[in-house]
Amino acid sequence: MHSRTRRHRLTGVVGALSALLLTVGNPVTATARPTPAPAPRPMTSGPGTNHATDDPFTSARTAWWRQDRFGMFIHFGAYSNLEGEYTRPDGTVCRNAEWIKRECKIPDEVYERQAATFNPAGFDATAVVKAAKDAGQRYIVITAKHHDGYAMWPTRQNKWNLRDHSAFDPHRDILAELKKAADAAGIKLGFYYSIWDWHDPDFGDPATFPRYEKRMYGQLKELIDGYDPALLWFDGEWDADHPTNKWSRQDGADLQAYLHGLNPRLIVNNRVGKREVVDGDFGTPEQEIPAEPVDGQLWESCMTLNDHWGFARYDTHWKSSATVIRNLLDVAGRGGNYLLNVGPDRHGRIPQPSVDRLREAGRWLGTHGQGGAVYGAGHTGLVADPSWGAVSRRGNDLYASVTAWPAPGRPLHLTTKAPFRVTSAEVLGSPRQRVEVTPAGDGYDLTPSGPAVDPAASVIRLTIEPPTAAPAGTGTGLTAQTWPNDSFTGPPAVTTTDPTVNKSYRFDGSPDPQIPADHFATRWTGSIQPRFDETYTLTTVSDDTVRLWIDGRPVIDSAIPHGPKVDKGTVTLKAGHRHSIRIDYTERTGEAHLKLLWSSPSRPQQIVPQRQLYAG
Ligand code: H79
Numbered sequence: 001m002h003s004r005t006r007r008h009r010l011t012g013v014v015g016a017l018s019a020l021l022l023t024v025g026n027p028v029t030a031t032a033r034p035t036p037a038p039a040p041r042p043m044t045s046g047p048g049t050n051h052a053t054d055d056p057f058t059s060a061r062t063a064w065w066r067q068d069r070f071g072m073f074i075h076f077g078a079y080s081n082l083e084g085e086y087t088r089p090d091g092t093v094c095r096n097a098e099w100i101k102r103e104c105k106i107p108d109e110v111y112e113r114q115a116a117t118f119n120p121a122g123f124d125a126t127a128v129v130k131a132a133k134d135a136g137q138r139y140i141v142i143t144a145k146h147h148d149g150y151a152m153w154p155t156r157q158n159k160w161n162l163r164d165h166s167a168f169d170p171h172r173d174i175l176a177e178l179k180k181a182a183d184a185a186g187i188k189l190g191f192y193y194s195i196w197d198w199h200d201p202d203f204g205d206p207a208t209f210p211r212y213e214k215r216m217y218g219q220l221k222e223l224i225d226g227y228d229p230a231l232l233w234f235d236g237e238w239d240a241d242h243p244t245n246k247w248s249r250q251d252g253a254d255l256q257a258y259l260h261g262l263n264p265r266l267i268v269n270n271r272v273g274k275r276e277v278v279d280g281d282f283g284t285p286e287q288e289i290p291a292e293p294v295d296g297q298l299w300e301s302c303m304t305l306n307d308h309w310g311f312a313r314y315d316t317h318w319k320s321s322a323t324v325i326r327n328l329l330d331v332a333g334r335g336g337n338y339l340l341n342v343g344p345d346r347h348g349r350i351p352q353p354s355v356d357r358l359r360e361a362g363r364w365l366g367t368h369g370q371g372g373a374v375y376g377a378g379h380t381g382l383v384a385d386p387s388w389g390a391v392s393r394r395g396n397d398l399y400a401s402v403t404a405w406p407a408p409g410r411p412l413h414l415t416t417k418a419p420f421r422v423t424s425a426e427v428l429g430s431p432r433q434r435v436e437v438t439p440a441g442d443g444y445d446l447t448p449s450g451p452a453v454d455p456a457a458s459v460i461r462l463t464i465e466p467p468t469a470a471p472a473g474t475g476t477g478l479t480a481q482t483w484p485n486d487s488f489t490g491p492p493a494v495t496t497t498d499p500t501v502n503k504s505y506r507f508d509g510s511p512d513p514q515i516p517a518d519h520f521a522t523r524w525t526g527s528i529q530p531r532f533d534e535t536y537t538l539t540t541v542s543d544d545t546v547r548l549w550i551d552g553r554p555v556i557d558s559a560i561p562h563g564p565k566v567d568k569g570t571v572t573l574k575a576g577h578r579h580s581i582r583i584d585y586t587e588r589t590g591e592a593h594l595k596l597l598w599s600s601p602s603r604p605q606q607i608v609p610q611r612q613l614y615a616g
Helices: 011-018 063-068 078-082 108-115 125-135 174-185 209-227 249-262 321-333 352-365
Strands: 070-074 085-087 093-095 139-145 188-194 231-235 298-303 337-342 389-394 397-402 412-415 421-427 435-440 443-448 458-465 478-483 494-498 502-506 520-528 534-543 545-550 553-558 565-573 579-587 592-600 603-607
Touching: 063 139, 063 188, 063 337, 070 125, 078 108, 125 139, 125 174, 125 352, 139 174, 139 209, 139 231, 174 188, 174 209, 188 209, 209 249, 298 321, 321 337, 321 352, 321 389, 337 352, 397 412, 421 435, 421 443, 443 458, 534 545, 534 553, 534 579, 534 603, 545 565, 553 565, 579 592
Parallel strands: 070 139, 070 337, 139 188, 188 231, 298 337
Antiparallel strands: 085 093, 389 397, 397 458, 412 443, 421 458, 435 443, 478 494, 478 520, 502 592, 520 579, 534 565, 534 592, 545 553, 545 579, 592 603
């Protein structure tokens, strides 16, 4: 959908590598941004290509990220040197943090002059990693380059970086130091990288943008080759002015393919593209916590600890450690990650109020086994989100984290959405306390016999006997018939068995080399075999249209052509029973995607696995 001029320019950078191997170059049609030379496609592209390599919800690639749940965001750059305040020539003071250059309209030469005095000699990677470790954070994402374009490592692409344009020791490299300290502590390291660049003179003009993009690709390759990041966190992908930002979905698709070619295990956020549900591996709610699990993608809430990302010396509006802990519990119970920010000062030191709050959060996580509510835990559909706290599930333990402890003798009500038995209940850190569990109304009442353990949150761990599961299936996938038109007209051109419905054809791919990238249709048929007697939510992520039937009844009808879109329908399924399924999907023009996911009280969201799908 949203057919627009095809541009293959970015492949220019990929092309630098693959030109040697590829002999066929694509002719460039009319372009939004003029391309200097015809560029070949990336090596994995064209009809027959599916860019979806795995299911982020269950893949080994994302396993650490899904388990770890809690990370440290670090906003540190040339803006940090101003510590949030700019004194104008007339003596008045303008306040901001990482956006200070723009919001306070600091002239280029003034900003460059102050950056030349930036000397974060106090940056201590071991101390930063220790602060993260003490907080119970298991990964770090640091700004390698923010919107001001200033690179925090000795990039070879320009001089606008911490080694070449600062008063800092030119022999030091804080990203290398951080990588070393993080590795030593068993903490994963990722880099934030802003696509939007206020400094590079080539950014804003379509005629010169390809030159910028080449440097951007060069910088990203430097980061990947030099520091082996586990994750890249893009930002600044949105439409903007001054300088004009025309980053497009095609640009995002090209960049993602390039990064994947460099390191197939990289985890990438959705701002690599245009924040669509199909972009990257995870969604990025900012300064907010979604009320429910996000449909169709992994997610991570990023939040500040005060009111700014970069250091602001005047900002003392710190969140309490209880708020941090409760946010983390809300996030984990909805299956997300929490990326909590610190902004080092101009010397490179994390503010003490941040360190204090992080240590408090870490103390909570490291006490009484309470971390079990977070690490390796996630959403459970077995219960409704309670008003008195948050519930997460890890294996057969439900962690009910109580932020509003009841008055003596009063119950906490837990609404259940599928039948399960509670075999034991204990208040973590209060071993002699009893918890009475009694069936009540639409679920259970939990009545603890004593006081709360921790004012931030006290955890009641319930061991459950979960709903019984039918054995894993033996399916090999659904039958897929594909037509070389978008109306299912005539006989199908290709028939295969598809292990899963997990397609990301993007702009260039298609189900088969003989099917063009535009105007095709696929019909999947066969049966779907659930493992639980439960109400399932079937979720499709589609572009351009999808219709889905179970046992002949329509469950999803999204036949109006659209860009990347999530649709859901619910259907009650029977454990072990094979329900017939049919999916009609069409691609008109532009990007093409189709994913089929399911979830139920016992089953967190995932691509419907191969073993539960049968061709007949
Ligand atoms: O890196 C952090 C922010 O700098 C960046 N994303 C996070 C992770 C971000 N970019 N945009 N936004 C956040 C939201 C935009 C806010 C704005 Fe403003 C309102 C831009 C201009 C007015 C905030 C307030 C920034 C300057 C003033």
